[in-house]
Amino acid sequence: MDGWSRRDWTGFADRILGAVRPYASPGHARITPPGRPGGYGRAVDGLEGFARTFLLAGFRIAGERGAGLDELADWYATGIATGTDAASPERWVRLDEHGQAKVEAASIALILDLTRPWIWDRLDPGVQERVVEYLSPAVGDSTYPHTNWLWFRLVVQTFLRSVGGPWSAREMAEDLAEHDSFRRSGGWLSDGPTRAYDHYGGWALHLYPALWARMSGAADLAAARRDADVRALDAFLRDAVTLVGADGSPLIQGRSLTYRFAAAAPFWVGALAGVPSVAPGQLRHAAARVVGHFIRHGAPDDRGLLTVGWHASWPRLAQSYSGPASPYWASKGLLGIALPADHPVWTAPPEPLPVETGDVLRAVAAPGWLIAGTRADGIVRVVNHGTDHADEGRTLADSPLYARLGYSTATSPLLDDGGWAAPVDQSVVLVDDAGATTHRTGMRTLTVRVDGAPDDVASAPDDVASAPDDGLLGEGGGLPEKGGSDAALGVAGSTTMAHWVTIEPGQRDYGEGRAGRCRPAARLTVFSLVRGAHEVRLVRVGEPAGGLDPATVRLRVGGWPVTGGLTSRVVSLIGEGTEGTTVHEDGGPLGAPVRVPWLDYPVRPATWVAALVELSGVDGPSRSGACRATLDGAGEWLDVRVEWPDGVRTRTRLDVRDG
Structure with missing residues (x-):
């Protein structure tokens, strides 16, 4: 046209x-x-x-x-x-x-x-x-x-x-x-x-x-x-x-x-x-x-x-x-x-x-989004740490249309029954012995920003400076080890009291998450470091609620849901992650089957794990190099160094006091 x-x-x-x-x-x-x-x-x-x-x-x-x-x-x-x-x-x-x-x-x-x-x-x-x-x-x-x-x-x-x-x-x-x-x-x-x-x-x-x-x-x-x-x-x-x-x-x-x-x-x-x-x-x-x-x-x-x-x-x-x-x-x-x-x-x-003229990396404070577009495959991704069609502290089940950690122009969230009741795609959840997964609706945004980039790469300053809560951005700035826009890094984070929801039957679907009996699990804090098609996702589980035994639950980090020739992978960088894949025969409007890769970790409260999450238009495994991450710090600050698959190295300081 x-x-x-x-x-x-x-x-x-x-x-x-x-x-x-x-x-x-x-x-x-x-x-x-x-x-x-x-x-x-x-x-x-x-x-x-x-x-x-x-x-x-x-x-x-x-x-x-x-x-x-x-x-x-x-x-x-x-x-x-x-x-x-x-x-x-x-x-x-x-x-x-x-x-x-x-x-x-x-x-x-x-x-x-x-x-x-x-x-x-x-x-x-x-x-x-x-x-x-x-x-x-x-x-x-x-x-x-x-x-x-x-x-x-x-x-x-x-x-x-x-x-x-x-x-x-x-x-x-x-x-x-x-x-x-x-x-x-x-x-x-x-x-x-x-x-x-x-x-x-x-x-x-x-x-x-x-x-x-x-x-x-x-x-x-x-x-x-x-x-x-x-x-x-x-x-x-x-x-x-x-x-x-x-x-x-x-x-x-x-x-x-x-x-x-x-x-x-x-x-x-x-x-x-x-x-x-x-x-x-x-x-x-x-x-x-x-x-x-x-x-x-x-x-x-x-x-x-x-x-x-x-x-x-x-x-x-x-x-x-x-x-x-x-x-x-x-x-x-x-x-x-x-x-x-x-x-x-x-x-x-x-x-x-x-996205037709170059890669895009943009922070948008209102919805809590990082926008990452890649010219090579034309895909635009959103990493979501602020939108759930709810208020902070609300304990609904997650709507797959709003509360996932990521959305894109090439993938659809899972919209089958499991997509509404048991999040796996673009999610961080706790899974109990019966297979029930937690939800994140009601989360609190911790930060949404782009470090180490000129204004034509990141959002204009007024896009975040006028946010309702000026403390949103925190005090931790990124310290790119390789200068220029190549080292621009999207940083976003959120925290939630993860909760299981027994969904009440017979609810009308207006798009938002569904209500039901809620049981708290533990606080989950998630940070996303984003460059192009790649996200390094950092996760920490807090003390379990209500006497929950950590040995009876697993931490699951879910990747992008894909059909066709798209590449979706989740690779463990820190922690003992076990790989798995879920296949949904009619999970979304873009075709079938839909594949979702994920990692399962043992739950060790107060310990950070990290995974590389990728969505790209390249057919087959990523052709770029390995990704490595190291973490330093304790208590209020976390220092994160990443060597990305393209060889760029970044260093980011995260304020984790609220997580």
């Missing part, structure tokens, strides 16, 4: 819109693609199909200012008239009947505003009245979840305000204030008050402010906020462009992954907002790489449909709220077609992604 013109993009949008029409109801109000019914029933599925494809139709109409698209506008106008008719068998589920209608109502309101001259203004006055009546339950409703959902109430009320409908100044102010409470350092936004960092930050929490500010009913409210929102978006995008693999794959992390190329949305939003730090040509290229990745891997399918899955259909990727039309939130990834042909995002020459 890198060579696609804007006309190619609009043609792709037309293909998607045309492919769903055979699955529309006679009055166009419901679009229900084939597939397993969603968890909320067929009526909600049909509403989703209308609203989410209406997003794409609206971008298409707005980008051409309606020219030549009367049939498309009329087709959806018919659906609006039918869906708001209470007497129609196709009527839409109301906002006060089911919560999911609140989500879809926001898309309808947003596009009615965006396409006002070509749809809303041409609706019969009676239909306009019915639309207002349909949307009005958003006013006075205090049951919207305290997440990105605040924008669904805010967008609907903003539209109602612009057409003379009911609205609440107090509620709109509350929603804006709640959005501001989600702001974190470096322009990042959490999806709610917990440590929920995922694609929602880009395709929802940065997208809606930019689109809302341009709505007819938002001008006076948005004026004072616009600059701050653009600054935050600009800072976030400096990180976001480093999270796209050279093959265009987004990071496979977080819930709602079936929305696929919605992950391209923040790049178009950056172009719409005119961010200063990321060039329009790079924004378009990033979006093109993401969308192109899925096209090359069969999404949409041969029918032109988006199924529940990542590349091909993989129904297990669904959360409880996912239905057959849910994937059409991918429409957000085509927002760029709403921008005219003479916009800089279409006229600027393409500029490559960071």
Whole structure:
């Protein structure tokens, strides 16, 4: 898609819109693609199909200012008239009947505003009245979840305000204030008050402010906020462009992954907002790489449909709220077609992604991530010491979508039943004699930084200096023994009271970890030293809790879950590690089988072990040299010397007082 013109993009949008029409109801109000019914029933599925494809139709109409698209506008106008008719068998589920209608109502309101001259203004006055009546339950409703959902109430009320409908100044102010409470350092936004960092930050929490500010009913409210929102978006995008693999794959992390190329949305939003730090040509290229990745891997399918899955259909990727039309939130990834042909995002020459021009090593304080991309294989990895979709001290089971120690653009976390109940991939756990494994959710971040590197390798200083807790970085600095960016070293660490969880059955899957009866095991402290495809992982087990006999448990260090020709290995550097491999026949959406290498160590409290963890695109064992590590120190500080497989030597001082 890198060579696609804007006309190619609009043609792709037309293909998607045309492919769903055979699955529309006679009055166009419901679009229900084939597939397993969603968890909320067929009526909600049909509403989703209308609203989410209406997003794409609206971008298409707005980008051409309606020219030549009367049939498309009329087709959806018919659906609006039918869906708001209470007497129609196709009527839409109301906002006060089911919560999911609140989500879809926001898309309808947003596009009615965006396409006002070509749809809303041409609706019969009676239909306009019915639309207002349909949307009005958003006013006075205090049951919207305290997440990105605040924008669904805010967008609907903003539209109602612009057409003379009911609205609440107090509620709109509350929603804006709640959005501001989600702001974190470096322009990042959490999806709610917990440590929920995922694609929602880009395709929802940065997208809606930019689109809302341009709505007819938002001008006076948005004026004072616009600059701050653009600054935050600009800072976030400096990180976001480093999270796209050279093959265009987004990071496979977080819930709602079936929305696929919605992950391209923040790049178009950056172009719409005119961010200063990321060039329009790079924004378009990033979006093109993401969308192109899925096209090359069969999404949409041969029918032109988006199924529940990542590349091909993989129904297990669904959360409880996912239905057959849910994937059409991918429409957000085509927002760029709403921008005219003479916009800089279409006229600027393409500029490559960071991982296409060199290795990337970046510390991002808000989610507690080290980003490591390697130009040789195009893979972007994230080492995670701060994200778990929970609060510090919470004792849930780990969500494989959030709480793993690592995510990448080439691997998926294990998402079978074992992936939710018994972490092994990218994990450090204690395993008892019955085979039960502990969880890390509720951990505390100790440090996230890059040592020995210029600002073009590490995050800009403000990305970490403005973190909520200035003590996050600790006092231990890295002392590279070989200078220059080759010696740049990512350092991150966290500590947790590892705990076993007996998961309560029957819980709905919204992406976060599952609750159950908890039993503490021991404190686990983990540090990651990262260079390119390699991580040296340091682990210490504290005193066992509740009289647990250390002889009855093993310490397990799990590596990357891989399919195909990727290399994933875990090599013991310090300690008596015994190698093993777990094979999962249907563990993730990237194919089967999925292999996870791991090491088991005897538990010796207060003693450090170390392992080399590698993920690379090289077929077979690493062709580079051996890795060696030595540890020095006791008590408050740990001095770590590493000779890496490429021969570079680093020395790092770690503050281990809190571990």
